[in-house]
Structures are given as C-alpha cells and as structure tokens.
Amino acid sequence: xxxxxxxxxxxxxxxxxxxxxxxxxxxxxxxxxxxxxxxxxxxxxxxxxxxxxxxxxxxxxxxxxxxxxxxxxxxxxxxxxxxxxxxxxxxxxxxxxxxxxxxxxxxxxxxxxxxxxxxxxxxxxxxxxxxxxxxxxxxxxxxxxxxxxxxxxxxxxxxxxxxxxxxxxxxxxxxxxxxxxxxxxxxxxxxxxxxxxxxxxxxxxxxxxxxxxxxxxxxxxxxxxxxxxxxxxxxxxxxxxxxxxxxxxxxxxxxxxxxxxxxxxxxxxxxxxxxxxxxxxxxxxxxxxxxxxxxxxxxxxxxxx
Amino acid sequence: xxxxxxxxxxxxxxxxxxxxxxxxxxxxxxxxxxxxxxxxxxxxxxxxxxxxxxxxxxxxxxxxxxxxxxxxxxxxxxxxxxxxxxxxxxxxxxxxxxxxxxxxxxxxxxxxxxxxxxxxxxxxxxxxxxxxxxxxxxxxxxxxxxxxxxxxxxxxxxxxxxxxxxxxxxxxxxxxxxxxxxxxxxxxxxxxxxxxxxxxxxxxxxxxxxxxxxxxxxxxxxxxxxxxxxxxxxxxxxxxxxxxxxxxxxxxxxxxxxxxxxxxxxxxxxxxxxxxxxxxxxxxxxxxxxxxxxxxxxxxxxxxxxxxxxxxxxxxxxxxxxxxxxxxxxxxxxxxxxxxxxxxxxxxxxxxxxxxxxxxxxxx
Ligand SMILES: Nc1ncnc2c1ncn2[C@@H]1O[C@H](COP(=O)(O)OP(=O)(O)O)[C@@H](O)[C@H]1O
Ligand SMILES: [Mg+2]
Numbered sequence: 001x002x003x004x005x006x007x008x009x010x011x012x013x014x015x016x017x018x019x020x021x022x023x024x025x026x027x028x029x030x031x032x033x034x035x036x037x038x039x040x041x042x043x044x045x046x047x048x049x050x051x052x053x054x055x056x057x058x059x060x061x062x063x064x065x066x067x068x069x070x071x072x073x074x075x076x077x078x079x080x081x082x083x084x085x086x087x088x089x090x091x092x093x094x095x096x097x098x099x100x101x102x103x104x105x106x107x108x109x110x111x112x113x114x115x116x117x118x119x120x121x122x123x124x125x126x127x128x129x130x131x132x133x134x135x136x137x138x139x140x141x142x143x144x145x146x147x148x149x150x151x152x153x154x155x156x157x158x159x160x161x162x163x164x165x166x167x168x169x170x171x172x173x174x175x176x177x178x179x180x181x182x183x184x185x186x187x188x189x190x191x192x193x194x195x196x197x198x199x200x201x202x203x204x205x206x207x208x209x210x211x212x213x214x215x216x217x218x219x220x221x222x223x224x225x226x227x228x229x230x231x232x233x234x235x236x237x238x239x240x241x242x243x244x245x246x247x248x249x250x251x252x253x254x255x256x257x258x259x260x261x262x263x264x265x266x267x268x269x270x271x272x273x274x275x276x277x278x279x280x281x282x283x284x285x286x287x288x289x290x291x292x293x294x295x296x297x298x299x300x301x302x303x304x305x
Numbered sequence: 306x307x308x309x310x311x312x313x314x315x316x317x318x319x320x321x322x323x324x325x326x327x328x329x330x331x332x333x334x335x336x337x338x339x340x341x342x343x344x345x346x347x348x349x350x351x352x353x354x355x356x357x358x359x360x361x362x363x364x365x366x367x368x369x370x371x372x373x374x375x376x377x378x379x380x381x382x383x384x385x386x387x388x389x390x391x392x393x394x395x396x397x398x399x400x401x402x403x404x405x406x407x408x409x410x411x412x413x414x415x416x417x418x419x420x421x422x423x424x425x426x427x428x429x430x431x432x433x434x435x436x437x438x439x440x441x442x443x444x445x446x447x448x449x450x451x452x453x454x455x456x457x458x459x460x461x462x463x464x465x466x467x468x469x470x471x472x473x474x475x476x477x478x479x480x481x482x483x484x485x486x487x488x489x490x491x492x493x494x495x496x497x498x499x500x501x502x503x504x505x506x507x508x509x510x511x512x513x514x515x516x517x518x519x520x521x522x523x524x525x526x527x528x529x530x531x532x533x534x535x536x537x538x539x540x541x542x543x544x545x546x547x548x549x550x551x552x553x554x555x556x557x558x559x560x561x562x563x564x565x566x567x568x569x570x571x572x573x574x575x576x577x578x579x580x581x582x583x584x585x586x587x588x589x590x591x592x593x594x595x596x597x598x599x600x601x602x603x604x605x606x607x608x609x610x611x612x613x614x615x616x617x618x619x620x621x622x623x624x625x626x627x628x629x630x631x632x633x634x635x636x637x638x639x640x641x642x643x644x645x646x647x648x649x650x651x652x653x654x655x656x657x658x659x660x661x662x663x664x665x666x667x668x669x
Binding site: 196198199201202203204205206207208209212216217220221 | 389412
C-alpha cells in the first residue's frame with residue numbers, strides 16, 4: 001500500500017486496514033486483470049485451438065457437420081508452403097533481432113556511460129517510434145521505397161534504377177528494425193546504466209585495459225538486458241503483421257499475414273487455426289529454450305546481482 | 306624532484322580543476338616507502354580527487370604526479386601497479402569472491418593454479434578463509450570491505466590506495482576493522498595512502514597525516530605533531546575539540562609568553578614557547594577541553610555553567626566566560642573531590658597546567 005499523506009481517524013483507519021489486509025480485498029485487486037486476460041486472451045485462444053481440430057469452424061459454418069479431425073495439422077506438414085513461410089518468417093525475425101542488437105548496443109552503451117548533456121532527449125528520440133501510429137509510419141515508408149519513391153528518384157539522378165525496392169525482404173527487415181528498436185533499447189540501456197562505474201575503474205586499476213574491462217565487467221552484466229531485448233524483438237518480429245503487410249506485399253508476407261488471409265480471404269478457419277496453434281507452440285518452445293540458456297530475470301528489471 | 310631517497314609518491318604543485326571548481330590547489334607532498342599516510346579533511350576538500358590522480362583516473366591540470374620518480378602523466382591506471390579500494394568497494398557482483406580477488410592476477414596472465422593459491426593466501430590474510438565460491442552479494446558490509454582489500458592486495462601493488470574504506474560500516478565494525486586494516490598493512494608492509502574525513506581513524510592508524518582544506522595543504526605531520534602543535538585554527542578545530550583564544554603578546558621572557566586575551570576579561574595567559582615572540586603580536590591559543598579542570602581555588606578563567614553532559618569517564622561542561630563559550634571535560638574522579646556540584650547556572654573556576662596552552666600555528 002502506498003503511503004498516506006493524512007491518516008484517517010482511528011475508527012475508519014482500522015476498518016480500512018482490516019479490509020485491505022483481507023484475502024477478499026486482495027482478490028478484488030487482481031480480479032479485473034484476471035478477468036480481462038481470461039476474456040480476451042484465454043477464451044479466444046481456446047476457440048482457435050478447438051477450431052483446429054474440426055473439419056469446419058463450428059461457430060461460422062454451423063455445428064451440423066462438425067467432425068473432430070487431425071486433417072488440418074496434416075495439411076500444414078504436407079504442403080510445403082506453410083513450412084516455407086514459417087521458415088522465412090523465422091529468418092526475418094532472427095536477422096531483424098541481430099541488426100537491432102548491433103544498432104542498439106553501442107548507442108545504449110554511449111548513453112549509459114557518457115555524461116552527455118542531452119541524454120534524456122536522445123533516449124526520447126529513440127523511444128519516439130512508440131508514440132507514432134505504426135500504420136501511418138509504414139505508409140510513409142512506402143513513399144520512400146515505392147516505384148516513384150525517394151530511393152528511386154535519387155537513383156535516377158546517378159543514372160541507375162529504377163529498381164524494385166518495395167516488397168523486398170530487406171525493406172521488410174528495415175521496417176521491422178525501425179518499429180521494434182525501442183524494445184531492444186530500453187532493457188539494454190537499463191542493464192548497462194545499472195553497472196556501477198567504479199567497477200570498471202576498479203578493473204582498470206587491477207590491470208585491465210579498456211577492452212578487457214568491457215569483456216570482463218560490462219558485457220557479462222548487460223546479458224540480462226540483452227536477453228530481454230532479444231526475446232522481445234524476436235517474438236514481436238516473428239509474429240509481425242503490419243510491416244510485412246504494407247512493405248512486403250504478396251511475395252514477402254510473413255506467417256501472421258498468411259494466417260490472416262486464411263481466416264479472411266480463404267475462409268479456411270480450420271487450417272488457419274492449426275497454423276496459428278503450431279506457430280504459438282513454436283514461439284513458446286523457443287522462449288522456453290531461450291529462457292533455459294539466458295534467464296528471464298532481466299526482463300523484469302532484476303538487478304545485476 | 307623528491308628530496309628523500311625513499312620517496313615513492315611525489316606530488317609537485319599539483320592542481321586539479323573541474324570546470325571552474327578547483328578541487329586540488331597547488332599541492333606538494335612526498336610520501337615515503339612503507340608508510341601509512343592519511344589524507345584527512347572535511348568532505349569536499351579534494352581527498353578523493355588527489356587519490357584518483359595518483360591512481361590515474363584523473364589527470365592533474367597543473368603540476369606533476371610522480372611514482373618512483375617517474376612522471377605519471379599519460380600513464381593509464383592499469384600500468385601504475387596501484388591497488389585501490391573504492392568507497393563503495395566496487396566488487397564485481399557477477400563474479401565469485403575468488404574471481405574478484407584473483408581478477409588482477411588474471412589480467413596479469415598468472416596461470417590458474419598459481420592464481421588460486423594466491424587468492425587463498427590473500428583471503429586468509431584478511432581473515433576470510435574459504436569464501437572463494439561465495440557471491441560478494443551474499444556477504445556483509447564488513448566482509449565485502451575485506452574482499453575489496455584482498456582484491457587490491459592480491460596483485461602485490463607498490464601502493465595501496467584506500468578511499469574511506471570504513472565509512473559505510475557501523476561504528477563497532479569500523480573500530481574492529483581499523484585495527485585489522487592496520488595489522489594487515491604492517492604485515493604486508495605496503496605503502497598505503499588512506500583517505501578519510503574521520504580524524505580518529507587517521508590518528509589511530511597513520512604514520513603521517515596530511516590535512517587538506519579546500520584543496521590545499523593545511524598541515525603535514527605525525528598524528529602527535531598535528532594534535533599537539535596544530536598550525537592553524539582550522540587544524541586545531543578539525544583534530545579533536547579545541548578552545549581557541551585570540552590575544553596579543555605583552556611580554557616574552559624565559560620561555561614564557563604573556564598573552565592578553567581579546568575576550569575582554571583583562572586576563573592574561575602564560576604560554577610556554579621555545580621561540581622568542583615580539584610584543585604586540587597577535588596569536589591564537591588552544592587549550593584542549595580534556596586539559597581543562599575545575600578548581601575550588603581561584604582559576605585562570607571564571608564563568609557560568611551553561612550545559613553539562615555526562616560522557617561516562619568524564620562530564621563535558623560548557624562554560625560561558627564573558628560571552629565566550631569554553632568546553633571542559635571534567636573527569637569523574639575530579640568531580641568527587643570538588644566542593645561544588647557543577648550544576649547548570651552555577652559559577653565555576655577553570656584552570657589548566659601551563660603546558661596545556663599551545664600557540665596555534667607556532668611563531669614562524
Ligand atoms: N568529476 C567531477 N566533476 C566536477 N566536480 C568534481 C568532480 N569530482 C570532484 N569534484 C569537486 O571537487 C571537489 C573535491 O571533491 P572530492 O575530491 O571528491 O572531495 P572529498 O573526497 O575530499 O570529499 C568537490 O567540490 C567536488 O564537488
Ligand atoms: Mg571522497
């Protein structure tokens with residue numbers, strides 16, 4: 001409980017205290033969140049899971065011909081299109097994550113360890129993408145990479161082009177890096193700025209040069225933050241929808257776009273659900289494996305101890 | 306250059322400015338091989354900055370820092386062979402105690418088994434045998450402090466630099482570790498520069514003390530010299546308690562100066578002095594509270610008791626003498642022998658032996 005600025009009179013206080021100490025009150029405190037998650041996450045997902053085991057989607061195609069089956073899963077594993085798009089999405093997510101980390105680490109290091117005057121302004125600039133609508137931003141990117149866009153316009157000046165830029169994989173990756181960069185920056189910056197500078201000085205005092213001090217002291221203590229950032233960016237870009245939809249087009253769509261088109265365009269809810277279930281299980285398995293190796297603590301602001 | 310052959314650190318007119326803040330100002334001092342040397346002064350006087358210039362973390366903006374006659378500008382911290390204990394210890398939380406203590410040896414390329422042997426030895430030296438595999442975060446403050454010390458000592462530095470190593474600990478532990486630190490230093494024999502704002506610590510441990518005030522050298526000497534012959538009001542005040550009187554010399558003969566006090570009692574004090582003092586000279590005199598006694602006879606000064614505090618071995622009186630407050634520690638033994646009870650508001654006669662009076666700053 002937070003600190004009260006003024007204490008209520010004795011009688012009321014004891015009632016409030018008894019109330020706030022009771023299990024019942026604790027339940028009231030977390031109930032809305034539990035309800036919210038139950039209603040909007042667990043329930044829909046249970047529906048999707050059940051769809052994946054039916055021949056046709058009961059809530060849409062009626063309960064009449066609803067037959068339990070594994071055909072939807074068989075379809076996924078026998079038609080190479082699903083596996084190849086899943087693999088492509090995985091590759092895009094990995095490349096995006098690696099590029100984001102390489103971009104962010106030096107910047108976060110600089111912000112955490114130098115006494116730059118406008119540190120907060122820089123941090124704000126990095127986080128700015130959070131505040132701007134992703135659809136608007138991504139459409140703006142099309143103006144840059146499109147056929148008559150800025151890139152081809154500039155290429156025209158030097159006598160090159162026009163080349164197909166939009167709807168290529170690099171553009172999708174560039175867009176994903178841009179959109180998810182803050183999710184890498186914040187945890188990495190936070191873990192770096194938690195490192196006591198005198199530890200680094202101490203290492204130098206004991207004979208470490210700059211590189212050795214970084215490898216021995218700074219890098220290991222930034223691992224939790226890097227782990228958290230890598231996980232966030234990987235999961236978010238693996239399941240990305242808006243960016244590949246707008247920048248990837250048909251040739252370079254990702255797994256989420258595929259699932260959506262199966263639901264909406266192909267009206268194939270059963271197979272789409274099976275793909276969604278497999279994708280979700282895969283993500284959870286990857287997270288589990290990752291957690292075994294790196295540890296999740298950093299994600300919840302755990303200290304560096 | 307250094308004037309004695311066994312000088313290990315030589316500061317020559319060293320100054321350090323941060324922007325327009327002068328942290329250290331024209332500081333010159335020689336630190337001798339093997340000594341326990343304290344930098345003492347109030348917070349913000351430039352102690353840490355001085356230590357960091359010796360360690361190589363700050364560069365002097367003027368003057369020269371030399372270690373073993375070698376000018377140190379441009380020499381990075383890792384080439385100076387100093388072992389530093391930071392104020393917050395700066396232990397590596399992701400490494401075990403053993404890895405912490407062995408870190409410097411690892412950087413030196415000492416092979417693993419040799420390293421482990423040395424780590425074991427050093428942990429025994431600081432009374433923490435067998436803690437190699439613990440995490441430093443599991444240790445108490447006092448243990449962390451000793452791990453930091455062991456880490457600095459393991460590289461067998463030519464200089465041990467300690468920045469207020471005891472200030473984060475509670476009183477009792479501080480006293481214990483003070484003796485332990487001194488014992489270890491004597492056992493190892495390493496030249497030690499000790500930064501503290503605690504004059505008792507400095508007094509108890511040091512061979513010599515440099516008192517800094519506002520980035521400047523105030524006095525350099527052994528603890529005894531500094532306590533008994535403070536060179537300035539600042540030093541007299543900073544080192545233990547002081548009763549300071551300003552006055553004018555009226556007569557000087559046979560090793561005694563008569564000093565008429567400015568405080569308007571018309572009183573004169575006889576102050577022993579080895580030097581000749583010319584008449585009319587302004588001086589400041591110090592009488593330590595523990596040298597002041599109460600008497601039933603006529604005292605040197607007479608005043609009214611404003612407050613009294615029982616301190617166990619003695620009672621601290623604050624006595625108002627014509628508007629000047631004087632502190633006196635009256636021992637419990639003495640109180641028993643007095644006819645008056647020294648209650649607040651009563652008048653008391655104060656006296657002291659002639660040699661309790663010291664002219665502050667000498668007469669040079
Ligand atoms: N990195 C710095 N930047 C600006 N001012 C500093 C810096 N380090 C120390 N100072 C200033 O220099 C003076 C001396 O500081 P310091 O050496 O830390 O004192 P001490 O250790 O005696 O308490 C203080 O006024 C302090 O504010
Ligand atoms: Mg300091």
